[in-house]
Structures are given as C-alpha cells and as structure tokens.
Amino acid sequence: xxxxxxxxxxxxxxxxxxxxxxxxxxxxxxxxxxxxxxxxxxxxxxxxxxxxxxxxxxxxxxxxxxxxxxxxxxxxxxxxxxxxxxxxxxxxxxxxxxxxxxxxxxxxxxxxxxxxxxxxxxxxxxxxxxxxxxxxxxxxxxxxxxxxxxxxxxxxxxxxxxxxxxxxxxxxxxxxxxxxxxxxxxxxxxxxxxxxxxxxxxxxxxxxxxxxxxxxxxxxxxxxxxxxxxxxxxxxxxxxxxxxxxxxxxxxxxxxxxxxxxxxxxxxxxx
Amino acid sequence: xxxxxxxxxxxxxxxxxxxxxxxxxxxxxxxxxxxxxxxxxxxxxxxxxxxxxxxxxxxxxxxxxxxxxxxxxxxxxxxxxxxx
Numbered sequence: 167x168x169x170x171x172x173x174x175x176x177x178x179x180x181x182x183x184x185x186x187x188x189x190x191x192x193x194x195x196x197x198x199x200x201x202x203x204x205x206x207x208x209x210x211x212x213x214x215x216x217x218x219x220x221x222x223x224x225x226x227x228x229x230x231x232x233x234x235x236x237x238x239x240x241x242x243x244x245x246x247x248x249x250x251x252x253x254x255x256x257x258x259x260x261x262x263x264x265x266x267x268x269x270x271x272x273x274x275x276x277x278x279x280x281x282x283x284x285x286x287x288x289x290x291x292x293x294x295x296x297x298x299x300x301x302x303x304x305x306x307x308x309x310x311x312x313x314x315x316x317x318x319x320x321x322x323x324x325x326x327x328x329x330x331x332x333x334x335x336x337x338x339x340x341x342x343x344x345x346x347x348x349x350x351x352x353x354x355x356x357x358x359x360x361x362x363x364x365x366x367x368x369x370x371x372x373x374x375x376x377x378x379x380x381x382x383x384x385x386x387x388x389x390x391x392x393x394x395x396x397x398x399x400x401x402x403x404x405x406x407x408x409x410x411x412x413x414x415x416x417x418x419x420x421x422x423x424x425x426x427x428x429x430x431x432x433x434x435x436x437x
Numbered sequence: 438x439x440x441x442x443x444x445x446x447x448x449x450x451x452x453x454x455x456x457x458x459x460x461x462x463x464x465x466x467x468x469x470x471x472x473x474x475x476x477x478x479x480x481x482x483x484x485x486x487x488x489x490x491x492x493x494x495x496x497x498x499x500x501x502x503x504x505x506x507x508x509x510x511x512x513x514x515x516x517x518x519x520x521x
Binding site (some may be wrong): 311312315316319320323327353355356357358359360363366367368 | 451452453454456457459460461463464467468471
C-alpha cells in the first residue's frame with residue numbers, strides 16, 4: 167500500500183513543484199517506486215521541471231474521464247527506473263477534477279507504487295483541496311517570509327479539518343515543514359525569519375531547510391530535478407530531507423553562513 | 438540563542454523580529470477564528486437584522502465571539518449603539 171504525500175503551501179511560488187520533483191526523484195533513487203501527480207489543472211508545470219514536457223500524451227483529466235488508461239498516461243522518467251509522472255491537464259475547465267475520480271486514480275496507483283506524491287496548486291480552491299484530501303502525510307513548503315508563513319498556517323488548519331483523514335476521524339495527516347529559499351546570512355543580520363522562528367510559529371516538525379541557491383534555477387532550466395545535482399547545496403538539502411522523510415535521523419545542514427566571522431566563532435554560531 | 442543574538446536583541450528590533458511578532462499575533466487570531474462554529478457569521482448577520490428593527494446600526498457595530506473555558510462556552514455579544 168502506497169504512502170500518499172501532498173506537497174502544499176497555500177502561497178504560490180514558494181517551491182512546491184521544485185520540491186515535489188526533488189522529493190519524488192529522491193525516493194525513486196532510494197529504490198521506491200514513486201509517481202508524482204501534478205494537480206495544477208490549467209497550469210501544468212511539473213512536466214517542465216521533470217524534463218518530460220514533450221512526452222505528455224494523455225493527462226490526469228483524461229484518466230479521470232476515462233479517455234485513457236493509467237498505463238497509457240503515466241510518463242516514465244528517462245533517468246530513473248522507478249519514477250513516473252502524471253501530468254496535469256491544460257484544460258480551462260475548473261471542475262475537471264472530481265473527488266470520486268481522484269480517489270479512483272489514487273487508489274489504483276496505490277496498488278503498485280510505494281509513494282504517490284501530490285503536487286498541489288497554490289491557493290485553497292478545488293485542485294489544492296483534492297491534492298491534500300487523500301494524503302497520509304503533508305510537506306508544507308514555506309519561505310521565511312510573512313505571507314508564506316501565514317498561508318502555511320492556513321493550510322495546516324485545512325489539513326487538520328478538511329482532509330479525508332480528518333473527516334473520517336482517522337489518525338491525522340503527518341505534517342512536515344520544509345523551509346525553502348533560506349539565506350543564513352540574512353537571518354544572522356536579522357533581516358530574515360530564522361528556522362526556529364518559523365518552527366515556533368507553525369509548531370510542526372522540521373523536515374529540512376533548503377538554502378536559496380542558484381542551482382535551483384539552473385536545474386529547472388534544464389528539466390533536471392535539483393536533487394540530481396549532487397554538488398549543489400540545494401540538492402544535498404533535498405537529499406537529506408528525503409532521508410528524514412524515510413525516518414532517518416540526519417543532522418540539518420546549510421543553516422550557517424559558509425564562512426563565519428571572528429565574533430561568530432568566539433560566541434558560537436547556531437549548532 | 439547565542440550570546441551574540443542576546444546583545445543584538447537588546448539593542449533594537451530587527452526586521453525579522455518584527456515579522457515574527459506580527460506573525461504570532463495574526464496566526465493566533467486566525468487560529469481562534471478557525472475553531473469558531475460555522476454558524477457564527479450567520480448568527481451575527483441575523484442579530485444585526487433584528488437590532489436594526491429598533492436601532493439603526495452598522496454591520497461592524499455588532500461583534501460576536503465564542504470563548505471556551507474548560508467545558509463551558511461563552512457566547513459574547515457586543516453591540517455598540519450609535520450616539521443619540
């Protein structure tokens with residue numbers, strides 16, 4: 167039985183798709199059969215980040231409406247054996263996704279996959295609701311910035327009240343905080359909210375901190391999930407996050423500025 | 438918190454600490470609203486209509502809040518009447 171993980175945030179542009187692509191790829195790299203579903207109907211983008219945009223024949227809505235089978239629609243990753251993408255539709259029909267349809271597709275996928283990653287659209291409309299509705303775990307992607315943190319808190323409220331697990335009174339969705347676009351130097355200068363600040367406000371378990379990094383844009387330009395750039399700090403941070411998601415105890419990296427000043431060394435930086 | 442942070446904090450508020458303070462307030466406020474029962478806005482609307490039969494008041498002059506203390510809940514109703 168697959169584990170269903172939603173990648174969500176409320177706010178747009180914080181790195182949901184980048185995260186879905188990298189976490190999904192990381193799980194596949196570790197031998198788990200993984201599928202990433204793009205729930206952003208009308209604004210498909212996961213295919214571009216994964217580099218499979220020219221191989222989309224059928225999409226999620228086609229499967230829901232019965233115009234194509236899952237086998238026809240799933241796009242197999244060219245790099246990894248265990249990795250598949252289910253592209254979103256470019257239709258403008260907002261009601262193309264139905265609860266019953268999504269449930270049918272997810273439960274069919276759950277039979278053969280180890281992980282189903284649901285890449286949520288921004289906002290709290292239908293697509294975002296359906297992306298999180300069937301989830302077992304949630305990765306809440308947050309930037310250290312006021313509007314993102316507020317929206318994340320709103321999403322946490324919805325995860326706790328409007329999901330299938332909440333409605334059936336099952337064990338609640340396991341929530342993870344992933345802080346992205348983090349700049350340790352700005353945190354030290356007091357210009358940016360620190361990890362502890364965001365953790366304290368949202369009070370959920372920290373899955374990882376991904377530093378602001380040029381490698382993210384470089385990777386998306388090329389259609390390669392940044393986790394495959396093993397040299398990059400962002401790639402390594404995602405790799406650590408995947409290990410933590412699988413229950414490993416990995417120390418957090420990239421929370422400090424690379425070169426510490428004299429004072430910092432004397433007084434001690436963050437552990 | 439390290440020693441350096443300690444001195445910095447005493448000196449003055451940083452943009453980050455202002456952000457944190459603002460977030461803590463708004464998030465706490467919104468979490469309270471989330472716990473409210475769904476009927477509260479409708480109740481407020483109907484109350485306004487009833488009061489309007491007798492006194493002319495604005496929409497924002499009636500505040501309804503539900504507070505829970507232990508095992509009992511208190512429905513607090515605050516109506517500001519206009520000056521005569």
